[in-house]
Amino acid sequence: MAAIPEAACPLCREDGGQLIARHDKFRLIRATGSDAADCPGFYRVVWNAHVAEFSDLAEADQLLCLRAVSAVERVLRDCLQPAKVNLAALGNMVPHLHWHVIARHDWDSRWPAPIWAAPQRAAAEARLAALRERLPACDAAIAALVF
Amino acid sequence: MAAIPEAACPLCREDGGQLIARHDKFRLIRATGSDAADCPGFYRVVWNAHVAEFSDLAEADQLLCLRAVSAVERVLRDCLQPAKVNLAALGNMVPHLHWHVIARHDWDSRWPAPIWAAPQRAAAEARLAALRERLPACDAAIAALVF
Numbered sequence: 001m002a003a004i005p006e007a008a009c010p011l012c013r014e015d016g017g018q019l020i021a022r023h024d025k026f027r028l029i030r031a032t033g034s035d036a037a038d039c040p041g042f043y044r045v046v047w048n049a050h051v052a053e054f055s056d057l058a059e060a061d062q063l064l065c066l067r068a069v070s071a072v073e074r075v076l077r078d079c080l081q082p083a084k085v086n087l088a089a090l091g092n093m094v095p096h097l098h099w100h101v102i103a104r105h106d107w108d109s110r111w112p113a114p115i116w117a118a119p120q121r122a123a124a125e126a127r128l129a130a131l132r133e134r135l136p137a138c139d140a141a142i143a144a145l146v147f
Numbered sequence: 148m149a150a151i152p153e154a155a156c157p158l159c160r161e162d163g164g165q166l167i168a169r170h171d172k173f174r175l176i177r178a179t180g181s182d183a184a185d186c187p188g189f190y191r192v193v194w195n196a197h198v199a200e201f202s203d204l205a206e207a208d209q210l211l212c213l214r215a216v217s218a219v220e221r222v223l224r225d226c227l228q229p230a231k232v233n234l235a236a237l238g239n240m241v242p243h244l245h246w247h248v249i250a251r252h253d254w255d256s257r258w259p260a261p262i263w264a265a266p267q268r269a270a271a272e273a274r275l276a277a278l279r280e281r282l283p284a285c286d287a288a289i290a291a292l293v294f
Binding site: 052053054055059062063066067069070071073074077083084085086087088089090091092093095104111112113114116117118 | 210216217220234235237238240242251258260261
């Protein structure tokens with residue numbers, strides 16, 4: 001397994017985006033910067049402990065982690081009406097468990113490809129701006145989640 | 148949410164790859180063809196019912212589904228010694244819940260990018276061939292999983 005020391009791990013040193021809620025074992029953040037430019041409804045569940053793989057967690061922690069992923073997904077569905085939600089735990093660059101929870105729309109520049117593929121069309125700026133206006137309500141609903 | 152009729156859904160009509168094990172609520176398959184050309188240790192947990200989003204499942208089913216994902220991940224770690232396992236539930240093209248469980252190696256042509264990004268280097272044919280030789284043992288270990 002990939003191993004980087006905790007001292008060198010960006011998710012041990014920083015929240016990893018806009019902090020929405022901090023819980024005992026994980027935090028909920030909204031992706032910022034270039035990561036979210038094309039898909040602004042892009043959140044992450046970041047496990048607080050420096051663990052690389054989902055299967056490193058005890059089953060109770062796996063359940064808690066996936067409860068958080070599922071709850072964030074539900075909020076995105078309610079607040080942002082995506083065509084699809086994409087879930088992923090990759091961690092090739094930063095092997096510290098974090099789940100991407102991404103609201104995808106059928107007008108986004110990479111749809112229907114994964115967000116890591118090349119863009120297929122220009123960004124729909126007016127639609128992106130309208131979507132960004134709904135993020136504060138989405139953030140608030142995620143901040144209010146109880147686990 | 149994206150909705151396609153079950154009659155038109157490829158994962159309602161076919162297994163979706165090489166069938167490794169069929170369980171009551173899900174099946175375990177190994178990806179074949181171009182999907183697995185660069186990353187042969189590529190398995191999927193396919194939910195049998197035509198459900199689009201992970202958060203559509205009741206919590207008991209979410210737990211069962213993630214137990215399967217985690218168990219497959221464990222087998223991949225044991226049998227294929229990946230640098231990292233990548234997990235993803237996307238479904239933009241086929242909105243029928245399926246989890247990708249992919250063994251990534253630091254020599255694969257897209258590493259450290261997600262498998263959906265463009266290749267960064269030529270395929271390492273000798274290493275790929277050696278990895279493929281280990282798939283039957285990996286398949287057998289996955290087939291033997293009990294849920």
